Amino acid sequence: MTEAAAHRHVVIVGASLAGTRTAQSLRTLGHTGPITLIGAEAELPYDRPPLSKSLLKGEWSQASVDEIRLAGPAEFAELAVELRLGAAAVGLDTAARSVRLGDGTTVPYDVLVIATGAAARPSPWLPEGVHQLRTLDDARSIAARLALGEPVVVVGGGFIGTEIAAAARGYGCAVTIVDPVPEPMARLVGPEIAGGLVDLHRRNGTETRFGAGVVGIEGTPGELTVELDNGERLPASTVVVGIGSVPSTGWLAGSGLNLDNGVATDGFLRALGADDVYAVGDVAHWPHPGRGHGVRAEHWTNASDQARYVAEAITKGLQDAYEPTDYVWSDQYDWKVNAFGRRDPEGTSLVIGDLAENGKVAVIHATATGAACGAVTVNWVRALNQARRLLPAATPAQDIANAIQKLL
Template identity: 50%
Template sequence: MSPTTVIVGSSVGGVRTAQALRAAGYEGEVVLVGEEDDLPYDKPPLSKALLSGASTPEHISLLTRQQAADAGIRLMLGRTATGLDTARQRVELADGEALGYDHLVIATGARARQSPWGTPPGVHVLRTLGDAEALGRDLRRGGPLVVVGAGFIGAEVAATARTMGVADVTIVDPAPVPMSRVLHPAVADRFRQLQNDHGVVTRFGIGVEDIESTAAGLLVRLADGSELPAATVVVGIGAQPNDEWLRASELTVDNGVVCDEYSRAVGVQNVYAVGDVARWFHPGHGGLIRVEHWTNAVDQAACVAHNITHPDQLRTHEPVEYVWSDQYDWKIQITGRTGPELDPVTVHGNDPERSFAVLYGAPDGTMAGALVTNWPRALITCRRVVGTVSVEEARRTVEALVRPLAGSVE
């Protein structure tokens, strides 16, 4: 009897795992379970092209029914996993069905943190296709937009809204600068200026006390006593892993499914996790990490598929982190670690106002990561050398990219 791999989660991590299994020669049954009724789709465009209407659900499809059939992937969409019996190797679904497996891949991702101020009409979070479609409809009705949270999602939504013609956009965040979790304050302030240059009002260092629904619309009350009228509010205050359905299982669940360096769930047999829901041991960092990046989900899916099909040749999953953000006509790319505790060194490209690289040094002087804006050649170089050379050597290497192109725009 041929083996069965059940993959729970139909976003990019789950889809890429299914496809990678087939590419690796896996001949058993592959079952892809998804909570949403929609066919699998890509999520980065939700805050950009899909939200603005420049793209459609068909354009962001990850897997059509025909592609699934051709690859021998059985789709079970609109089905919610509610429990896991590792002793019997069965996934329990909300409708009472139980799926047996020989290998299980958990790819349930993460969900947006809900608004602590309630969700009256006009208040949105953004994580799913349905979220993006509902938000787009409200933005097209017009009126002021208030974005609570200045991480990647909040900054992208504000930028997209302005390109859609929303005239009155305000970002509110208790942090002093945008994207504060991943950038040094001096660097992050350049992206506050980017928003201001495009007409967005920024209220940093101020928290939200309440969001009230009134006869005139929404009213966002701030901690300093001021009030912001709004037709639409987007709450972008982070995400949390979809791991509650596993809490009663034998798995170790702590801010995600805890895994070893091979992405195997610790303490159980034949269970793996990929993407936002996985918290795994990264040999390069010497500890457990959980990464909410599209690229990580894709890379981890390939690693898990290899380890399922080649159990005697296990591969560790120890990627160099990479994430990007599109805001207006700026491409912002981050590789490695760029936390506010690290020391930044800035190298300007041929158009210093737009193209620059910020190199981040670890305490031992090694280049820990980099932020690169509108400078593709510098990004390629930084991804190649991160973690392997000193910040000073990396700076010289990146600076050398400017000289052959002096006088031109990158």
Template identity: 45%
Template sequence: MRLLVLGASLGGLRTAQAVRRAGLDAEVTLVGAEAVLPYDRPPLSKDFLRGARQASDLALASQDELDELGVSLRLGRTATALDSVRQVVDLDDGSALEYDALVIATGSRPRTLPGGHVPTDLHTLRTIDDATALRDRLARSSSLAVIGGGFIGSEIASTARGLDIDVTIVEPAGTLMLRALGETIGQHMTHLHLRENVDIKAGVSVERVTDTGGRQLIELSDGATILADTTVVGIGAIPNIDWLQGSGLTLSDGVLCGPDLRAVGTTNVFGIGDVARWLHPRYDRYIRVEHWTSVAEQARVVAANLAGQPTVADALPYVWSDQLGSRLQIAGVVPVDPMVEYAVGQPGTDRFVALLSDASGPQAVVGRGAVRDFLAHRAELG
């Protein structure tokens, strides 16, 4: 079997490892857009950004380990087109790779601010090059503006405050991390950031960003302005599927996949990681999650199906975020406008566990600090 894996980050690496554990004697080719070996991304917004870890500390596998896996690497190359009938992928260097089975793990890219007059020195954070550039800039900064109050924006803000940098977050919603946590827990985390002297401009949007003497002037929808030495844009991510137009795959906020992660309408193409939007058996609806922890489970599912062992991706989603000196954990899928019950702690406290429910019962558990209690309630979700 010629197995082609597009994406040499965590999803691609875990797929290659899972295939070998499943005993498949396949010719595995791993194609990656970055010209570096697979590395760990979560520390980029935390330990790496504050200088506690270096690039060499983030490696997920050495060249020797990849050689032992029998993986052929094509780094610094990007897929440009897929012909799913001929089973061929075109690369940006003009070459073409044939496959018997294909795993698409091309991940996502940061959203950028709309408009034609956006300064070129705004930062986003996705790759190690992004993180290196931001780290170098923060070393020369006393103020930071973060546009977007989701996980990545909140983590960067937390790291910058630890470096004694003044931080302002601009978030159009009324609270931080609203989409991930719901309003009640979002307000809880907003309070904790405010307590750490993060200035939060909630309920307003960015109208314009301009350069002024090497700094950025940010004009807000309420008429206020922010002047910052450094500005980071963290307004979500877009799955890397543009190159799949005309491929015959069904694209809808990702590669649409069945419960077994096979791309809809195919038998030998799979999606994994940020790029996959699959029919989750637990929820009976299509979901796409950008969680580090989901990838290993998805890789195991793909490897099992390639080995002829029908398997579905039905694990309970789980994600964590290190902020303000503690770990925030979420298990399950947070409902829209959930009912919230605190099992441990109360609104505004450092240590808490909260159950988030809809009309059919508990759907997610969110915890900070109370690890044992969080794990117990997570187990109850099944």
């Protein structure tokens, strides 16, 4: 790194996983210039995955919240990172190289890292008592509702929806998951083990209404009714809507950046439309080298990896284009689901093990030519590690399956 580069002022907007990891990595990599981390939430940065897992299930205490902090005031002080929390960015002037905050002040930058992530896709149904889960405050309110033990309807059968359903069952609530897709679990884990995941939820007492859309939600908190397009009406004390997320780019309108389902970047995560601006994490829409199209990944590992990658680009200069690991996990009751790579709709999938018989399963996805391109495992860390080691070398899927078979 040149001396001038090391002294540049890096401003990071978005103080969550991607933003915090960028600041930490910059210092680890020797950046000596000022770093400012700007976050809309007044909270110190925290990790989101526990919001639908441990934190939603357990007792709330200061200790349980402290456990999910990504860094505390002492670390930020030691890293000499200026924190501006509770300060939403409302505008960007790339010509003047400055970020405008809600309080009217501006923050000049030499290098800008956009890490504003995503927000829950707004619920089209708005009665009071309909919850969504993205922030610590959301989790706190939902946990308080679940603790009542009253009926819950979860709209959306994605990872977050199904994790909320599992947490609600833990409180003894009657739970129904609604999703217009006939097999929403297949989207998460592939069709080979989706049936097992649905069974898992049903065995634990969750009702499902798959293939049924919501046409309306009415009532008052504690006495809501979810109306389905098949005419069914589901009474609920609490409704949680988890229908995906939308990138937080409103503050960038008119900035000249290319906004296309997030902040569009090149393969080096440089925002298109301005110099010295990067985007990382859930907000970044980047050209995926293996897929031939742009991707906005909404996974923890991607946010963390991209933060490290951009910190390296800032401190060492551009090297190779960003290579994703495409890894995601989910906890569903006693299932630990891990997935990485992708499933090729033109290809095939090999299944090793059986949840009922062996208590674990692995699925190796192959392209049409038989090269491995992805894997999903349930409760099987050794198979996961084996697949992870072999997959980047485009090993034939059958070879990986044979190697994993020996671990059974």
